[in-house]
Amino acid sequence: MPARVLVADDEPFTAEMLALMLAFRGFEVRRAHDGAEALEQALDWKPDVLLLDVQMPELEGVDVTRALRNDDEMCECPVILISSFDECEVAWRDAGANVFLQKPIDIVKLPDMVERLLHGDCPPPGKRMAA
Numbered sequence: 001m002p003a004r005v006l007v008a009d010d011e012p013f014t015a016e017m018l019a020l021m022l023a024f025r026g027f028e029v030r031r032a033h034d035g036a037e038a039l040e041q042a043l044d045w046k047p048d049v050l051l052l053d054v055q056m057p058e059l060e061g062v063d064v065t066r067a068l069r070n071d072d073e074m075c076e077c078p079v080i081l082i083s084s085f086d087e088c089e090v091a092w093r094d095a096g097a098n099v100f101l102q103k104p105i106d107i108v109k110l111p112d113m114v115e116r117l118l119h120g121d122c123p124p125p126g127k128r129m130a131a
Contacts, residue, residue, distance in 0.1 A: 002028045003118050004045065008038035008061070009053040009082070017107055018051060025111035035059025039067055042074055049114050052097075054083035054090050062095035069096040078117040 052061035
C-alpha cells in the first residue's frame with residue numbers, strides 16, 4: 001500500500017505541482033484547498049505525512065498543525081509547513097511542525113524528504129531537518 005500524503009495549498013498551481021510530483025513517485029495523494037478542509041481530511045483519511053501551506057483561508061497551516069498535535073491519532077504524523085515567508089516569520093516550531101520549507105520548493109527533492117520522514121528520519125517537532 002503506498003504511503004498517503006495530504007497536500008494543502010490554496011494556490012491551485014502549487015498544489016497541483018506538489019501533488020503530481022508526489023504521485024509520480026508512487027505516493028497516494030489527496031489535496032485540500034484551505035486549512036479547514038485540510039484538517040477535516042487529515043482527521044478522516046489519516047495520511048502518513050502532511051504538506052501544509054502556512055497561509056490559507058479558514059485555518060492557517062500552523063493552526064492545522066496545532067490541532068493535529070492535540071489529536072490522539074494524528075499527533076505523531078509528520079508535518080511539513082511551506083511558505084513564501086522566511087522561517088523566522090512563521091511560528092512553525094511552536095505549532096509543532098517537523099519541517100519548514102520556504103517557497104519556491106525544489107519539487108524534485110520533495111519526494112525524497114517525504115520518504116525520509118516516513119522511514120524514521122523525522123526530527124522532533126520544531127527541529128531542523130537537513131535538505
